[in-house]
Amino acid sequence: VQQLAEQGIELPMVLDDVFVNFDEERSEAAVNELLEFAGRGHQVLFFTCHQHLAQLFEQQGAGQVWLPAHNERVEERLAG
Secondary structure, X not given: OHHHHHOOOOOOEEEEXXXXXXXXXXXXXXXXXXXXXHHOXXXXXXXXXXXXXXXXXXXXXXXXXXXXXXXXOOOOOOOO
């Protein structure tokens, strides 16, 4: 993503539960790296179903969007 950005191509970084096998120390280091990367102007979308990972981002001040659970009924369809 960084190399493409240097060529004028801007893409988001989309990650889906990439830290699930990390220990606590590695998870904290990876969160810090991603936040530093985002701080340089890159869009980072990090998806997880693990509360402890979401809390690591929250502790560093990262914004969060919570998706509805599978069993919650969605009254309004926004797309598709």
